Amino acid sequence: MTRAFAYVRNTWRALTSMGTALVLLFLLALAAIPGALWPQRNVNPSTVGRYIADNPRVGPWLDRLQVFDVFSSVWFTSIYVLLFVSLIGCLTPRVIEHARSVRAAPVRSPRKLTRLPKHRVVTAAGDPQALADAVAANLRGWRTITRRSSEGVEIAAEKGYLREAGNLVFHFSLIGLLVAVAAGKLFGYEGNVIVIANGGPGFCSASPAAFDAFRPGTTVDGTALYPICLRVNNFDAEFLPTGQAASFSADIVYQAGDDLVNDTWKSYRLKVNEPLRVGGNRVYLLGHGYAPTFTVTFPDGQTRSHTVQWQPEDLQTLLSSGAMRFDPPAGSYPDPDERRKNQIAIEGLLAPTEQRDGRLLSSAFPAPNDPAVAIDIYKGDTGLDSGRPQSIFALDKRMIEQGRLTRMARVNLRLGEQTRLEDGAVVRFDAVSDFVSLQVSHDPAQIWVLVFATTMMAGLLVSLIIRRRRIWVKIRTDNDTGALTVEMGGLARTDNAGWGDEFDRLVTRLLPPAPELAQRHPLKTTGQRR
DSSP: OHHHHHHHHHHHHHHTSHHHHHHHHHHHHHHTHHHHHSOOTTTOHHHHHHHHHHOTTHHHHHHHTTGGGGGGSHHHHHHHHHHHHHHHHHHHHHHHHHHHHHHSOOOOOOSOGGGSSEEEEEEEOSOHHHHHHHHHHHOTTSEEEEEEETTEEEEEEEEOHHHHHHHHHHHHHHHHHHHHHHHHHHHOEEEEEEEEOSSOOOEEOSSGGGSSEEEEOTTOOSSSOOOEEEEEEEEEEEEOTTSOEEEEEEEEEEEETHHHHHTOOEEEEEETTBOEEETTEEEEEEEEEEEEEEEEEOTTSOEEEEEOOBEEEETTTTEEEEEEEEOOOTTSOOSHHHHHHTEEEEEEEEESBEEEETTEEEESOSSOSBOEEEEEEEEEOOOTTSSOOOOSSSOOHHHHHTTSEEEEEEEEEETTOEEEOTTSOEEEEEEEEEEEEEEEEEOTTHHHHHHHHHHHHHHHHHHHHOOOEEEEEEEEEOTTTOOEEEEEEEEESSOOTTHHHHHHHHHHHHSOOGGGOSOOOOOOOTTOOO
8 A cells, every 4th residue: 555655645746846847848749740740630521531542541540540630539538638747746846845945044044155256345334234225215115124243233134026927827827728628629610611613502500400510529429519600701812923913802792690680791801810709709711712603404305503612623723523414304204213313413623714735624713704614414313312422522432333423425514605415404504603601710718828928928028037136245344444345245046147147236225335345356257166
């Protein structure tokens, strides 16, 4: 039992030492590096899926190691919790010790001030108590105490208590920051959604089902989301001649709170890093792309039009890929089996600014200056009513391999162009619209993150500027001559940088002026002994 207790005690002491806290802080910073090197699922799930698909050997192993979910991984959370416990256990004794030192009087002087790194002796005339009062009065900003003894008068002074206070504020603010971030993960949520601009249907955040990707906090069940409805009226993107994006912005209208009841819409100019803040939520503009519009005219003359976002394949030119599925209108094929055999599917590439490399379509520029598509058109069962989830960016290859989807044509179309299939159906490329990728983020602890980050920097600044100093002044009367011997010694309790010049200035301010000096001993440096 005693051995077990000793083991637990030693483990606790090791965990709560400042050295262990520093190691854990370093490990936390080291553990965050994969979050910057690899795409994170909570930011862009599609990018993570594409990375795993492009790296079939390494990708699944990285996923098992939670490299794509770094900040919610078991190993990152373990370091996080250990750092929290280590800081609490390390700082609590320091707070008690600092409180005692603040209330305690400055310590008595050493018996021999000549042993201190900084030392000065002068002689003067006058009353020792009056001189002691004058010295104490000149020690503004110092904590002083005057003691009388049979040998004379002693003044002990100390300053720089705020240094340790700033150090403690810094570390407790770090703990508060860790708690605030953890609270945000517990009670916050994030959701990503794609909204088509210029007449698109918009989006409402009342339910997790409205998001394309939803990441709730541990305690969030999705039943109490703050409702926000918005539409994107217009999207503006500026590009450099090289094709690099210069700026993104979207003109949106939104409803929240009482506006939903009153059906009142408010306008806002949404920009990158300038989110819409409403109801404790932030709506960020993450990116954009293009959504083509196709119209299919079936053999009986009825039409279907769809506008669906396509996924950018090349972020420099926004060459995009995607797919669409068209179900025949009601009444075209009364028999369900016959209707499934006459569904239309489109899959291909969209180039915002057409560029031809032989017969291959590519994009020369990310702006929609000359849109064109290269598409395969299929007919058959698209799987719309199969009950299986499908990607909106690609057709189900199993349907094609099983012969349930048959390719009817492979064509290149510009805006307004169309192609006719063998059965008389017509596929027309009508338009290209912008879409924006939005993120709705709710973090109830974000204000506390700002508060603790501010106090942490303030505490660090104080701990770097303030320096701990101690000085002692002894005033004795020579019984034979009646002259006063004034001896002064100083000690830097933290760093010695600049302490020599500071001590010289103190001597000049505290001790009698030069005409009264009968003896002056040279300023001693560290390591000298008298």
